[in-house]
Amino acid sequence: AQSVTQLGSHVSVSEGALVLLRCNYSSSVPPYLFWYVQYPNQGLQLLLKYTSAATLVKGINGFEAEFKKSETSFHLTKPSAHMSDAAEYFCAVSDLGSSNTGKLIFGQGTTLQVKP
Amino acid sequence: GAVVSQHPSWVICKSGTSVKIECRSLDFQATTMFWYRQFPKQSLMLMATSNEGSKATYEQGVEKDKFLINHASLTLSTLTVTSAHPEDSSFYICSAMEDSNQPQHFGDGTRLSIL
Numbered sequence: 767a768q769s770v771t772q773l774g775s776h777v778s779v780s781e782g783a784l785v786l787l788r789c790n791y792s793s794s795v796p797p798y799l800f801w802y803v804q805y806p807n808q809g810l811q812l813l814l815k816y817t818s819a820a821t822l823v824k825g826i827n828g829f830e831a832e833f834k835k836s837e838t839s840f841h842l843t844k845p846s847a848h849m850s851d852a853a854e855y856f857c858a859v860s861d862l863g864s865s866n867t868g869k870l871i872f873g874q875g876t877t878l879q880v881k882p
Numbered sequence: 883g884a885v886v887s888q889h890p891s892w893v894i895c896k897s898g899t900s901v902k903i904e905c906r907s908l909d910f911q912a913t914t915m916f917w918y919r920q921f922p923k924q925s926l927m928l929m930a931t932s933n934e935g936s937k938a939t940y941e942q943g944v945e946k947d948k949f950l951i952n953h954a955s956l957t958l959s960t961l962t963v964t965s966a967h968p969e970d971s972s973f974y975i976c977s978a979m980e981d982s983n984q985p986q987h988f989g990d991g992t993r994l995s996i997l
Contacts, residue, residue: 870916872925873925
């Protein structure tokens with residue numbers, strides 16, 4: 767079985783500060799991992815994905831994430847926060863590689879607040 | 883690329899009516915589409931997985947007679963909430979996947995309010 771835990775339901779940073787959103791996963795098979803962002807009253811937009819290639823993954827809007835197998839982590843970072851980064855962020859793991867249905871298991875989400 | 887259109891974006895209707903939500907992949911063929919439900923300040927809950935030309939696979943606890951899913955073509959899936967009641971009010975989101983090696987791409991969601 768696969769699961770995702772996002773540590774911290776709410777993260778607040780100042781504009782220009784480092785953004786770090788934490789995600790730990792559990793998977794019995796090599797995981798496919800994703801970060802999505804959701805703005806109010808909208809669907810989810812893919813930020814980046816890890817599919818067993820390079821462990822440091824670069825995404826859109828200056829975000830990146832590093833896959834660390836030893837720590838079962840896939841934390842999302844951005845060097846300098848912008849006001850427009852304020853949103854809900856979801857980490858997800860896929861069952862690709864096991865049952866191969868493409869189902870995503872989502873974490874509970876982290877609300878990022880950016881203060882001026 | 884990889885645009886998913888969901889319609890309508892907002893629905894308000896009376897208790898007892900049925901509501902149909904459409905999910906279309908605009909620039910790719912989706913072998914699989916997913917339907918999610920999201921409560922305020924919560925994560926997405928997968929309701930069902932839909933493959934073109936076959937019956938949808940529902941998650942445990944989701945009433946298949948209540949939430950009818952049709953995936954008639956490689957670019958269109960519909961979710962019909964039958965005899966909707968206030969407890970069905972929620973944000974419903976669809977996603978589409980070109981194949982199992984590609985990520986899911988999401989629609990913008992439908993806010994359903996049952997009076």
